[in-house]
Amino acid sequence: DTGVSQDPRHKITKRGQNVTFRCDPISEHNRLYWYRQTLGQGPEFLTYFQNEAQLEKSRLLSDRFSAERPKGSFSTLEIQRTEQGDSAMYLCASSSILAGGTDTQYFGPGTRLTVL
Amino acid sequence: AQSVTQLGSHVSVSEGALVLLRCNYSSSVPPYLFWYVQYPNQGLQLLLKYTSAATLVKGINGFEAEFKKSETSFHLTKPSAHMSDAAEYFCAVSENTGGFKTIFGAGTRLFVKA
Numbered sequence: 001d002t003g004v005s006q007d008p009r010h011k012i013t014k015r016g017q018n019v020t021f022r023c024d025p026i027s028e029h030n031r032l033y034w035y036r037q038t039l040g041q042g043p044e045f046l047t048y049f050q051n052e053a054q055l056e057k058s059r060l061l062s063d064r065f066s067a068e069r070p071k072g073s074f075s076t077l078e079i080q081r082t083e084q085g086d087s088a089m090y091l092c093a094s095s096s097i098l099a100g101g102t103d104t105q106y107f108g109p110g111t112r113l114t115v116l
Numbered sequence: 117a118q119s120v121t122q123l124g125s126h127v128s129v130s131e132g133a134l135v136l137l138r139c140n141y142s143s144s145v146p147p148y149l150f151w152y153v154q155y156p157n158q159g160l161q162l163l164l165k166y167t168s169a170a171t172l173v174k175g176i177n178g179f180e181a182e183f184k185k186s187e188t189s190f191h192l193t194k195p196s197a198h199m200s201d202a203a204e205y206f207c208a209v210s211e212n213t214g215g216f217k218t219i220f221g222a223g224t225r226l227f228v229k230a
Binding site: 004033040041043044045048056093103105109 | 125
């Protein structure tokens with residue numbers, strides 16, 4: 001295992017279509033995060049999971065967005081009825097909390113979404 | 117609430133010159149601080165992190181950063197820039213509770229001139 005992987009790397013879709021992205025974290029990591037990054041900005045937090053539980057969601061995550069991590073391993077992020085404003089890079093990260101340890105996140109390569 | 121400010125959206129240096137990327141943070145609790153690097157069309161790679169141990173932190177690729185509580189700063193330096201250092205650099209802060217979400221700065225793009 002060499003790191004966090006994301007699929008697809010690029011997605012072009014038409015406005016109004018649904019899209020789904022997948023993230024496979026580092027295998028021993030129990031926390032998984034989704035971020036959105038627009039051009040010229042740092043990543044913005046969307047949501048995170050500890051094992052299969054979704055513990056926090058940003059207000060950026062409208063009701064068109066849903067994320068799952070069904071078995072505490074891989075995660076999916078779905079965007080329904082895409083809008084042009086959803087065009088961004090979607091980053092996934094994972095981490096493992098050890099006793100007294102740091103929440104250091106390791107990032108995947110991202111999925112670049114373009115909504116036409 | 118936590119926040120991060122990176123001073124200068126673009127920094128340009130000559131190859132072999134000192135690199136200095138500035139980061140100031142705001143946190144109501146002792147922070148964890150990070151620097152990440154992002155190459156075009158790639159995810160973020162951790163350069164170094166501060167976790168309340170030594171205030172001078174050494175990272176990969178010859179980078180280091182110094183935590184200065186009195187100045188609420190965590191500036192990133194490298195003595196001699198290399199062409200391969202050209203990338204986007206992000207400073208980030210998270211709570212010193214093993215806590216979850218990390219707040220990122222807007223990034224500084226480093227250009228290295230031959």
